[in-house]
Amino acid sequence: MGNYTLTVLPGDGIGPEIVKQAVQVLQIIGERYHHTFTFQHGLVGVAAIEAEGEAISEATLALCQQSHAILFGAVGALPTYYGQQPKVKPEQALFKLRKGLQFFANLRPVQTYAELLNASTIKPEVLDGTDLVVVRELTGGLYYGHLEPPVPGKPSEIRQTEHGLEAIDTLLYTEAEIERIIRMAFEIARGRRKKVTSVDKANVLSSSVLWRRVAERVAADYPDITFEHLLVDACAMHLIRRPTAFDVIVTENLFGDILTDEASMLAGSMGMLPSASLGTRRTEHGQFGLYEPIHGSAPDIAGQDKANPIATILSAALLLRYSLGLEKEAYAIETAVSHVIKAGYRTEDLKEEGKTLVGTQEMGQRIVDALVQLSL
Numbered sequence: 001m002g003n004y005t006l007t008v009l010p011g012d013g014i015g016p017e018i019v020k021q022a023v024q025v026l027q028i029i030g031e032r033y034h035h036t037f038t039f040q041h042g043l044v045g046v047a048a049i050e051a052e053g054e055a056i057s058e059a060t061l062a063l064c065q066q067s068h069a070i071l072f073g074a075v076g077a078l079p080t081y082y083g084q085q086p087k088v089k090p091e092q093a094l095f096k097l098r099k100g101l102q103f104f105a106n107l108r109p110v111q112t113y114a115e116l117l118n119a120s121t122i123k124p125e126v127l128d129g130t131d132l133v134v135v136r137e138l139t140g141g142l143y144y145g146h147l148e149p150p151v152p153g154k155p156s157e158i159r160q161t162e163h164g165l166e167a168i169d170t171l172l173y174t175e176a177e178i179e180r181i182i183r184m185a186f187e188i189a190r191g192r193r194k195k196v197t198s199v200d201k202a203n204v205l206s207s208s209v210l211w212r213r214v215a216e217r218v219a220a221d222y223p224d225i226t227f228e229h230l231l232v233d234a235c236a237m238h239l240i241r242r243p244t245a246f247d248v249i250v251t252e253n254l255f256g257d258i259l260t261d262e263a264s265m266l267a268g269s270m271g272m273l274p275s276a277s278l279g280t281r282r283t284e285h286g287q288f289g290l291y292e293p294i295h296g297s298a299p300d301i302a303g304q305d306k307a308n309p310i311a312t313i314l315s316a317a318l319l320l321r322y323s324l325g326l327e328k329e330a331y332a333i334e335t336a337v338s339h340v341i342k343a344g345y346r347t348e349d350l351k352e353e354g355k356t357l358v359g360t361q362e363m364g365q366r367i368v369d370a371l372v373q374l375s376l
């Protein structure tokens with residue numbers, strides 16, 4: 001019954017293939033639930049660099065600003081591109097979107113499906129019942145190098161010295177940046193199983209010492225929530241050893257990036273994990289947000305109809321839930337995905353004997369068909 005404008009940024013590699021399937025799913029949702037979705041497409045990544053000279057243009061950013069939410073595929077070039085220290089990296093599109101639109105919180109839910117327990121490389125009895133969310137800080141830390149004058153040089157660069165080349169990256173977090181993400185994690189935990197694990201490297205990094213101090217202070221405001229600290233290296237191990245022990249994990253940008261690629265193996269594949277990036281801005285329908293799978297442009301399988309579109313389709317479900325306030329519709333997509341998995345359809349990343357191997361397009365179509373048959 002509503003009218004919604006969505007900005008669609010397919011990007012590079014498998015991006016266009018998986019986003020096409022998610023848009024198709026949204027169109028069916030529109031038809032079934034009588035909503036009008038207006039999709040406005042923009043260029044990001046390599047395609048934008050080639051056409052417009054930058055990874056995302058001001059015009060595309062403006063398009064995003066004017067919409068209710070953004071659906072993003074992936075950006076990234078072939079590996080050979082990066083060794084050349086290119087002037088413009090396709091990934092800058094993400095940094096501009098995340099920082100420019102102040103999406104400081106990246107929510108990455110990780111759930112196992114009973115039918116996929118055997119598809120993982122980890123023992124089914126370890127995985128069974130996993131249901132956690134990583135709350136990753138998204139606009140600070142190493143990805144946004146920072147130096148105050150008079151420190152010479154740039155915050156992130158490779159430079160020539162008299163002893164040869166050297167490289168620098170800088171990691172800065174303010175107390176306010178840490179506090180808002182920790183607070184968000186506690187609020188999320190209140191609606192879940194009431195446990196927060198804060199992950200840092202406080203035995204080494206000053207930024208982590210501050211992180212831990214702020215986390216302690218915020219935790220005191222939430223006596224109803226069980227709270228613990230873990231060092232990131234130990235957390236990487238515990239995630240595989242006892243994933244069901246986690247509820248909400250909150251951590252800084254780089255740690256969250258790495259831990260969630262690891263956590264994707266709990267669900268069986270990178271192609272299964274969606275994400276929502278949120279800030280404080282609201283639209284008339286909900287929180288303004290950016291929705292994307294956690295994986296990248298997967299150049300190794302691009303254009304071959306092999307990519308799993310489920311992470312992007314589940315990201316579209318998060319978009320409906322958080323940005324448009326359409327819970328019933330979000331749940332319908334999640335249910336349709338479950339049905340298709342139960343029915344035994346698998347893309348190559350989850351290939352298993354006795355299951356039906358399908359391509360990207362057929363997986364998308366099966367989910368659309370399941371949606372049409374749902375009586376919700």
Ligand SMILES: NC(=O)C1=CN([C@@H]2O[C@H](COP(=O)(O)OP(=O)(O)OC[C@H]3O[C@@H](n4cnc5c(N)ncnc54)[C@H](O)[C@@H]3O)[C@@H](O)[C@H]2O)C=CC1
Binds near residue numbers: 306
């Ligand atoms: N949000 C984004 O746009 C991200 C972009 N990247 C960029 O993507 C490019 C490739 O990076 P990689 O390290 O190869 O990471 P990747 O996430 O693109 O791929 C890692 C592995 O997972 C597989 N994979 C990823 N998504 C899949 C899917 N939906 N279905 C089936 N298999 C899937 C790939 O085939 C590959 O073997 C790089 O340029 C990187 O910077 C990486 C991560 C996030």
Ligand SMILES: CC(C)CC(=O)C(=O)O
Binds near residue numbers: 094257294295296
């Ligand atoms: C491509 C990177 C900038 C980011 C990344 O790997 C991610 O957000 O998961």
Ligand SMILES: [Mg+2]
Binds near residue numbers: 257258261294295
């Ligand atoms: Mg990543």
